[in-house]
Amino acid sequence: MSTMQPIGAAGGTTITPLSTFRNETPYPFCPGCGHSTILDRLNQALLALELDPARVVLVSDIGCSGLSDQYFATSAFHGLHGRSITYATGIKLARPELEVVVVMGDGGTGIGGAHLLNAARRNIGITVLVFNNFNYGMTGGQHSATTPAEAITSTTPGGNFERPLDICGTVAANGAGYVFRGTSFDVDLAERIADAIRNPGFALLDIWELCTAHFVPNNKASKRTLAEMREGLGFGIGVIQALERPEYGAAYRKAYGIDGAAEPRRSALAPRPVEQRFAARLDRRFEIVVAGAAGGKVRSAARTLVQAAVGSGLWAAQRDDYPVTVKTGHSLSQIVLSPEKIEHTGTSGKPDAVLILAEEGKKKIAGLLPGLEKESDLFVLPAFADVAAGKASRHVIDPAEAAERTGSKVGKTELALFALTALVARIDAEQGLFPPGAIEEAVRQGPAELVEKNVAAVRAGIELVDAEGTEPAG
């Protein structure tokens, strides 16, 4: 122990050395069980590091080793089976200044395998001691993830058919900062535990030991057979890995400029009111369905429309529908506009206006088209001019015609915006909705690099309707 450098003394703070981190409660473990020895070595390591017991959190798992925290005078967390690493990670992220030490068995290692390898990948600054005795001691000697092949346990009566998990190899391959394999018999175990705690990243010690209640009698196991087993498997011994890799919490705090002294910045997620510059004429609830395809900017065009409606004093809601495969299939936006607050955002299935932009969208709304009444308006691109849609009034929106009039082609990415603007312009002219000019204003509030193209598309939509002429409302 004399070679160890205390880290607790760094920084000039004087800490009165403790005589023990143990409390007065005797260990409860079976005679010959390695747990007592390993816990004594942990106590020695903590003493050598001269840590403040209130700055150490001992996180225990489930099983015999899960009892461990009760025999220490440190802070302690005893949670659920296999999840100790997750609690330790939360504690370390909230309190980076604490030393968080996990004590778990081979059982917890197996059931919490996903946490083990992700903690290694993150290199989260906790230390894990695996009390590896190759079976579940507390529950009756069942086999675990580390039970050797052919070993007899209460659940492998014909011998174990599974290969034992190489805990060290797994966490080392996944970037753990410090990885050690040893046994409860090692004379330098306390020093290695101290080394592990000193490592700023994820440190793991796979400590092999004997379960005298189950594994020893069932398999004639001894210190010698453990060594033979390890050699047979080709597993390394001693320090397997010592890496300098950024610790997860430190990397996080560095990336975001978080340190204790800095004033917290305010989140920018404040309400973003829409300025009302236009006056709507709509006097009833009005539903629009936009049926397009993924990649057709359906949702963003619909968003622009509802923003324009709010900018005209209306209340508006937008619900989008698209398959889990984001870049293929249909893209639907269902829009509700109203002169009154919208409490019910659902749609009636009898929309006042439908816009069909793509085959995928047309298929998706095929069910509602036949039921459209003559009060509904159907807007389609020329490709869908012949679609059957109940008694709805039909309007073909032709981008070629708009291009002829404006002298500029409507691009594919602006098609939805162009067509929706034409829809608004016509409905507004014939029935009273809101001024389509509000859409141009909404576009101008959007991303600067898109303003020019989008404004052109909006103007093309308005011009198309103006040129065709309409029957004025009322």
Next chain:
Amino acid sequence: MRELTDGSTAIVRGALAAGCSFFAGYPITPASPILMRMLAELPKVGGVAVQGEDEIASLGMCIGAAMGGARAMTATSGPGISLYSENIGLAIMGEVPLVIVDVQRLGPSTGGATTVSQGDVQFVRWGTAGGYPVIVLSPSSIPECYSLTMKAFDLSERFRCPVFLLTDKEVALTSNTVPVDEYGEVAVRDRKGTGLAEPGEVGGATQAAETDGSRVYRYEPADQVPPMRLYGEGDTVRFTGSTHDERAIITKDRSTIGALNRHLIEKIEAHRDEIEMVEADLEAGAETLWISYGVTAGAMREAVALARQGGKRVSALTILSLWPVPESAIERAVGGRDDSPNGAGAVERVVVAELNHGLYRREIERLAPQMAPAGVEVVGLHRIDGDLLTPRQFLETLP
């Protein structure tokens, strides 16, 4: 001034306004927007947000962080609540304040990821072993997503327990128009100020020298909530999910176990009046009372306006605090109480409207005999096809 926004955004804003400093979650539709927003926003206020390797790790990290002093939140949907189950129990047992957002989607199983449902209303209450109480709040509008998220944090500190914010795909993801002055602020209690036990008795300086046997919990009086002791602040702190005494030492002593478990129940049940939240729109002489919650309450409110325009009397009750069941407010709405609009006479019919097969209705049916001894008909208005109940469907329930 009005803005266009959605419930997810309002929940994130509410969490930030409440001082949330830790978030961990795993991607799942329709809760992912909350995860992504928290990942983007929390670092800006000095907090930590993590995508866990799964839901189990996410809630585990939240529990650890909360014990380190963080105000922690997670968000998921029904399939994720299934994986939260064991850690919900741990948070109840260890008396850990945290907020769990459930953005409901259609089940069972993976069900419909992008389809609305209110099928978790019993699941969040009974989703862990033992049946011990949790608190469940349910916003029925975007502004309520904001204020009830803050309230959820406040109640989690007050009662040291997990508090669920139960919302759904429609409220969380559908954009709607909100007057910006409708966001109600809620005062969130400071964690150290939570205590009702005598100062210094549990926690505090008087025990600074004691490293073993420190009381970190307090079971008597059963309904009182002790201040929380945090890792890294002052003396050592013990925590365990096993049956424990007031020092968090595992115990098999029957009187201690009984005291612990009574405390876990009583600290919430005896303070129902602090939790109970409803919006009551009661009309004298109404024969029908509509009861709803969450997204369905929006359709109900439109239906109330339509019914009254048509000259029909109807009462409506939106339940914002689903668990514990706000029995007093429900009784008042049903009638038969001096403070009910109908006085001594109860309504004839209660319609419980929800997007499931009648899961919360059973709570009203359970109360019916005591609320209206002369009898009240309790019927359900349900939808389980993945669409919303409509105002028209409400109106069809009126005689």
